[in-house]
Amino acid sequence: MGSETPFKLPLIDFSKIYMKESTQEDWNSIKTQVHEALCEYGFFRADMAGMSPEFCSSVFNSLDQLFDLPLETKMKSVSNKPFHGYIGHSPTMPLYESMAIPDAQLSGQVEAFTNFFWADGNPEFSKSIRLICDKLYWLDRITRKIILESLGMEKYSDDHMDNTKHLLRVAKYKGPDTHEPITGLTSHIDKTTLSILYQNKVQGLELQTRSGEWITVDQSPDSFTVFVGEVFHAWSNGRLHAPYHRVMMTGNEARYSLGLFSVPKAGYITRVPDELVDQQHPLLFNPFDYDDFLNHLFTGKIGSNEDALGAYCGAKQSELTTYSKSDINIKIR
């Protein structure tokens, strides 16, 4: 584990769709690319128009200001929901700090977060985070729409879109000042439907391929990274792959990232569409309530092993996808 083989991740250009300049042919080509990337790797990088260097620096300057606030101030961001409040200074992940904005794409949410930290407001912070969040949200929705279409499941689109909510997490990884890679974020599969990440130029994200090889993701501030989470893996009856990933840090520069995580809304029962179950694809997961699943994890009713959703609602234990073994720490959105 830990090999750092340079690897070109699938890179998909969404610029034309984003600018509303795409033809049916462009759309079909992107659909094929997204489908292949998410079934094989469970992730891809996405290019999108409108990422000027000035815009990118305004986002990272904003994050710099936020994480530069005194620890006592940051620690005031608390929540009774797991991973919604400030996380930092953990003995296992000393480089990592993060904070979250629930439903950040909804009007007023980013501003409320900003006003919580800066009593006199911080319009520049709100503006840059709002703008990047809009892009993440756009990419999240379009990717989920494309996935449903590529699986021939358009008829579930409205139900799926209407019953999905979001959490924006912003994170800082301190540079460890070493040449040896130090763990920034331990290996995990996201407990999400889909995760969309954006980051500054400091590298560190690694993904595990189906064959168990760790690869370094060559990221840049003008592109995004899209991952399948365990919920979409389950909903697609195992067709979409949900990959392990982690952050490994070297050097002395801080890495900033933002992740928009989509998950099922409270009370919604996620179920595999009948059309995705047949002899070659026997049902892998029984219908489940996402919040109840999280509750089981947090109360220790199911172990935080590498197949938590399978342990919670697996339909046929023997036929569940076997994930490669790894130093897993469960991580929940």
Ligand SMILES: O=C(O)CCC(=O)C(=O)O
């Ligand atoms: O910061 C990153 O690039 C990865 C974040 C991540 O994997 C997570 O928050 O689940």
Ligand SMILES: [Fe+2]
């Ligand atoms: Fe993750």
